[in-house]
Amino acid sequence: MQILNFKKVLAGMTLGCMMTGSVFAATLNLHNGGDASSLDPQKVSGDWENRIVGDIFEGLTTEDAHAEPIPGQAESWEISDDGLTYTFKLRDGIQWSDGEPVTAEDFVYSFQRLMNPETAANYAYLQFAIKNSEKINSGEITDFNELGVKAIDDKTLEITLEQPTPYFLGALTHYTAYPLPKHVVEEKAGDWVRIDNIVTNGPYKPTEWVPGSHVLTTINDKYYDADKLAIDGVKFFTLEDQSAALKRYRAGEFDILTAFPTDQYEWMQENLPGQARAAPFAGLYYYAINNQKAPFDNADVRKALSMSIVREAIGPQVLGTGEIAAYSWVPPGMANYPEPATVAWKDLSQADKNAEAKKLLEGAGYNADNPLKLQLRYNTDENHKRVAVAIASMWKALGVEVELFNTEVKVHYAELQEGQLDVARAGWLADYNDADNFLNLLKGGIDYNYGRYQNDEFDKLLAEANANTDAKERAALLKKAEQIALDESAAIPIYYYLSRNVVSPKVKGFEDNAFDIHRTRWLSIEE
């Protein structure tokens, strides 16, 4: 009797706690930047969309608080000795938010849909490691059963790859690899993703979507770890104006900002101590330089331009957020890549660099009477402009005449892809945790090798590296390729990106990481 009473009291207390808890912890208000274009993981491409779909879906593997891959819908896996076959065992009892089981067949269906040309998934190429995927996506193979994804039984999934891919488990955390509810997609077709129809398998499920305003999620109680979630749901706010977002944060309307205006960083460090975070991010800010057009086809000219940039001044002084100077092509800290190669002249003093640069330009026939002239183009943006103005003045000191030319982002990249540039601003954020991701940008014959750098040896080394199953040997080959590109000044690395978040002190569990991925699952709110 007493025990019963005690239980009642305990239950009452827990209920009381839950109620007060829900008053405080209820919903995380997150400034998400852009407007989501879709909740269909195969149709999205932005980091703001990733934040939403990554909370409501989960792949075979998923990200931990540091964005490292950990078991997701799969509880374990085996990799064959040749590195080509992955056999995944799905967790017991995993369900869609409507209570239907998540099966290996759902994954097969999703990967086939991802590669189906009619789906027109713009990020399908991130899973091109899977056997026959690229051929199916280009329409060369029309039988989707040729895809290297097979359901052995309800709980066992086998994925075959084209070649050993050391980052494959990481790539599976990406939203292109999320399973879709076959039973709903087949029934509702394109409408499956409507807020009234959508069924998900992640920690949260969407309940409301007002385009231009917000997406609201709530706990998916069918999720295997639902009882461990500390946050009841997230309101992802659309708001592109970063200054306005900061004001709303100050007024307590937002708990997390996923970006902030760089010129406010100093103010925030003083007035919101510890809340503004600028952390290393797996991304490179660089200038592409036209390797096919005179005089930039001369490696000495490219080297002179690269050497004379005072990189240490860009992050701390020009931008004010302290971005780290880049002397390598691959940002440090990528998986399976111990140490990136660096330019040979990295440690010279700036005076020596400038003297050498001057000599190189003179050797190429440029001097005060015959100055090197170039057009530096960037896409319209306050920060890009500041960097361009600073670098133009550094080049001017060398006697180079620089014309600054800016266009909106669409025009900028469309023309870059056609190779219309002398020198142009570009950037790359890693899609997956591997050096290959960056080195690919300099491979011959691809559109986004904007500078049209072409070196057969470089291409050969990349191909060899990617066919090699030994992680160490592979890294050595990639590094050799990187060194070649740097020695030839294929492009001009400037700085490594920083992620910029503002996190309220009451939000716990937010770990800065190189991919800037922070799943709500790992967060909590404490008053």
Place this chain on the structure above:
Amino acid sequence: MLTYAFKRTLTALPVLWIAITVCFFVLRLAPGGPFDGERPMPAGIKANLDAHYNLDKPLIQQYAIYIGDVLQGDLGPSFTTEDFSVAEQISIGLPYTLILGGAAFVVSIVFGVLAGIIGALKRNSWSDHTLAALVLLGLVIPNFLMAPILQLLFGIELAWLPVGGWGDGSLRYLVLPVAVLSFPHIARISRLMRGAMIEVLASNFIRTARSKGLGSTPIVMRHALRPSLMPVMSYLGPAAGYLLTGSLVVEQIFGLPGIGRYFINAALNRDYGMVLGTVIFYMVIILILNLIVDLLYAWLDPRVRAQ
């Protein structure tokens, strides 16, 4: 009157068609497409997307498809927002814009007309000068500056009002955006009103009314108000058009889900479907507003009616 309205609508149709056609082709001349961006995509993927949106067909065929769809009342898909068609996006955003723009419209007229009357009646007094100064402020401070100032003052320093968002749509969320939207219109309307009122008050029929011993309030309300509204009325058409199609700046800064942002963002995103959809929508709105203004003119001015 009905025949007149009908005729006006009919003559507008070819204009609409020309606008759509010009817009369609000019858009395609602009460099960069809907799928260009920071993240270049492999050619195969782009080919799939182009096929998905019919962009791989000859331009003239795309045009035929589009016109065909529009004639059936279908504004087509948005290229950047996969889950909502152009018509859906406009219809989702429209109520927000209507509430916001409608409130700003009413506020602009009421305060603008009142300020104008006060200015005219108390000409060159301190109240007239204060109003003139305020008007000047309203005209010279652009909304992208006004909005953050009000947010800082009322949202953060005084913490009286929310800084942004639509919230539950209650009045407190509307105050700041409506103030920012209406301030320049109050300013213009009050100047127009003041000028017109001064002119009317100096005219013969007012002098007659005054000589008959009428007080100042009935003179203003019964005799001077209506004729003074004429110039204001001609300003209201464009003002309503502006307010009812949303304001990019106000919606962006306050994070409101209206349709104003589509006008700029769609063009920047090369969202061909959305740009054309908004052009059609905007033209229809302008058309309707102009019609209403014409009818109001007739109501206000007996001379127009007589024609």
